[in-house]
Amino acid sequence: MADKARIAILISGAGTNMAALLYASRMADAAYEVVLVASNDPEAPGLALAALEGVPVFALSHKGMDRAGHDAAMEAAVLEAGADYIVLAGYMRILSDGFVERWAGRMLNIHPSLLPKYKGLDTFARAIAAGDSHAGASVHLVTPELDAGEVLAQAKVAIAPGDTPASLAERVRFAEHQLYPRAVSEYVARWRDPAALLARVRAAALALPETDERESHGSPGFRVGGEKSGKYFAYFADQHHGTPHIALLVRTGSMDELLNLVESQPEVYFKPAYYGASGWVGIILNRANVDWDEVAAWLERSWRGAAPKRLSRLMDIADEF
Structure with missing residues (x-):
């Protein structure tokens, strides 16, 4: 192995x-x-x-x-x-x-x-x-x-x-x-096990305010903002579209940031098929020594990008304390 x-x-x-x-x-x-x-x-x-x-x-x-x-x-x-x-x-x-x-x-x-x-x-x-x-x-x-x-x-x-x-x-x-x-x-071997990796992602994603999980194109997805108007802020991808990666897909700030991440740290990040065109980055999870604090930080950042302003303002106030 x-x-x-x-x-x-x-x-x-x-x-x-x-x-x-x-x-x-x-x-x-x-x-x-x-x-x-x-x-x-x-x-x-x-x-x-x-x-x-x-x-x-x-x-x-x-x-x-x-x-x-x-x-x-x-x-x-x-x-x-x-x-x-x-x-x-x-x-x-x-x-x-x-x-x-x-x-x-x-x-x-x-x-x-x-x-x-x-x-x-x-x-x-x-x-x-x-x-x-x-x-x-x-x-x-x-x-x-x-x-x-x-x-x-x-x-x-x-x-x-x-x-x-x-x-x-x-x-x-x-x-x-x-x-x-x-x-x-x-x-x-947990870092090779999709179920174990999804469980960690799910726990971190659903710990954020007003989030829920809903399948999207065959993948677990995580949304914020409610049943009718919720927006996706993360997806869990298990070797989709022919990649060898088990990954978390999250929003970046721009295509330039996405490309810079992939170029500078190809062992951690990749440009996912379909989602990459919209500026989403893939964080590779099936590797040893994943920094789960960094994963949680990415989830929160992506959540902020999708959350209604009333929620992000509440998070900002909470952070001040």
Whole structure:
């Protein structure tokens, strides 16, 4: 698969989940490749496995370093490797808020419980003590609040009579090795998934005042101004008119602006068939690292160009506050 996402995996020990991620990345349909395995323990056994498999490794003990300094060194190694995402796989360090916030939406973790149950430690003992029928594992986005990010996928594992935390952990580990590679692959491949891309566009477009969605020429379109007099300010195009692009079509200010955007950033913008003649530009969405804040800004700008003046004036007043 072309244009695979590049992931860095952080570990602190044996790295069994790292190994599952690594070997899954060698499958033909994997959406990611492993470009670095890094650890806060130079003796972590997982480093040797990664090196044996030809993956670049980095290790730096956290002992004697403050959290921010160690995080900065780990992040520098990740950036040097060219990683798009960080995947935590048994990394036994709480990361500084700044590090986590810089990688918002691009840092994943696996936690041994069915979140939101049992955040933190001793999850299996807590599940057994509570009399739960199942334990399991959750893959989630990392946020400054511990184990509180969006849950992307889960696997349930039945709790047997007489289970101990150790025996339960052993079975959950099998589930983790199935769950984590699939969840990572699905998450990083969202930029190729028309349904996922449309969902993000729809959420941003319909968050603007007095908007609605209506199909136009077979494509989802977004309008402002009401049922009878509404005007389109955006369209979602899934490889229409023979292009390879999944794209958002929005209004520009002029044909000169459109042509300048296409010429200066052809990896981001294109002149769409039919709509381009009216000054609409296509923003390519099926590419890695789309700046969704910029997409939202384009939607608002295009909305302003189509909205009745009473609405745009209200938006201007709101912006002042």
